[in-house]
Amino acid sequence: MKIDRALILTIILVLASIAFSYYLWVFYMVSPWTRDARVHADISHVASQITGKVKRIHIKTDEQVNKDQLLFELEGTDQQIALDKAIASLERGQFQLKLLQDEKQRLQGIPGNLVSEDDRDKANTSVKEQQAQIKVLTADLSQAKLNLERTKIYAPHAGYISDLDFTRGQVVTPGQQVMALIDLNSFSIKAYFEETRIKELAPGQKAKIRLMGRDDIVLKGTVVSIARGINNNNTTKGSQQLPDVQQTFPWIRLAQRVPVTIVFDDQQQVQELHLFSGSTASVVIE
Template structure:
């Protein structure tokens, strides 16, 4: 009988010891299953309006910085450039004409003093300056037309992955309206949402371990890059009839809020591809 009680007490002591050790480990190294893979998502936006005449990528494809994603019909912008060039040449001719007239009047005044009035000389000089200003405007219009023509080719601003591509040849795009998302492949990080009570003594550059749900047998190493300085307030937000929303809670229970912690991975194995929104578990090694 004594032996049976002794074994039972021994097992209970062992269980308590294990639980206490796990608790101490958790306290020293906070852990959460509420983690997500994040990355910067660039909204690829055309700067000119027109019809798509060529699409050079497919949905979920990898692109490199500078690759042409699609092209917009450039015929209208080529015509605008031709008009701007013609206007520039016309302005150059008007400048030469104004300068010739001004120079002729000045020479005539030198040969025969009083032959040209001061008002006439001033008006001719003003005509030269006006023609020169018109020439500058024409050159600016040429530069603008060249830019618009170049903008008909939409290029990738960085290396990454095209996602949610719904446009095809013949689709109409509007200037300054996003058409497709590009995920920057060099910007992936992990957001771990920890209870505020777990973040005491957590500091920048603390080591972290990340396990992806998709690759639960691999532990990724990283560091704490930053800790969020604020989260959205739920209570008090405007609801129906412009009344504030207030969530019911118990006075004797104080729920810890979750603060986002940004984890930057050190090195990613070649056989693992991060994808925005993937679920992850995160452990921070404070000591």
């Protein structure tokens, strides 16, 4: 019996088409997926805690730094002077306390009929007041030492320097953000799934992640959390202090997008890639 090759080839193509169609149906209709995902990283906004002029900058933009690495330092002349004053004030206070304690002891050694009880009470009160003053001066000294230490600013964690926004000689003030430090070990994925697919998601599920422009690489991840709330635009008020309700069409109901956090399974692989916070990704939940 002669086999019709054309018939066999047609059957194979039909079966392949059915299999491919089933794969697409599972991919798009069964497996939760989204193309709306972003790479996320924790960012520390580095700032000085004191006012000072920048003396030296030890890093540059996009440089990788280690935890506790020196980032920049301020001129510490004012802080050193304040420290010297605090030391001198404490020493003077201690000398004064010694004099008052000696006077108190001297009065206690005099017979009662030669010194009034009021004088003894005043001497005792003066010693207690000076002891309290010593505590204040000690605290001032600790603050002066701390301010001198704060002239050197160190990295709170390992990461990448971004948005270096100051120069040598510039005066910085407390709380003024001068750079961003992207946490080296905090890269994750924020995937936005339609609310109609949320029931299919749960923490612990595995995910495949593809980065835009890096289709040759498939990263593995795990769902760790699903957001419990998103912003409600209808809660804002208009000029008349009334709810600003958004207009909708009864026959069109757009599904809201819910953030889902996914962590990478292989952190070593992530470190080798040039990831940057805010880049685009696609996610498929297995």
